[in-house]
Amino acid sequence: MNRGHRGRIFKESDDCFILKLVCRQDALESMRKNPFFSVWDPKVLEIYVECGLYDTQCPAGRPITKLKMSGIQEAVVFAGTLTQYETFQRMKDLDERIELFWIVPGKPGAPE
Secondary structure (H helix, E strand, C coil): CECCCCCCEEEEECCEEEECECCHHHHHHHHHHCHHHHCCCHHHHHHHHHHHEEEEECCCCCEEEEECCCHHHHHHHCCCCCCHHHHHHHHHHCCCCCCCCCCCCCCCCCCC
16 A cells, blocks of 8 residues: 555555655654644654754655654654653752753743
């Protein structure tokens, strides 16, 4: 089953269909329309597309863009595992020479 080449489904085997995009620009446009990614800061989404995807070819030789992570690894990243309490409690064990940076959700200037 092949429904075209612009961000469509290509048949990988008899029982596996995987969404693959022709280029990073297609991926970025598709993600901007996706409710999950549409709330991301545009610059963060651009970096995600730049660093989280790679260009290759499908078995038929067509150029495609795929995730660097396997599907299961990608799902685990976004599964919402909460570790903030464990992280806070273990900070005392962290070597003082290690510089920390915090990434927190939300929009600049929004109430906490």
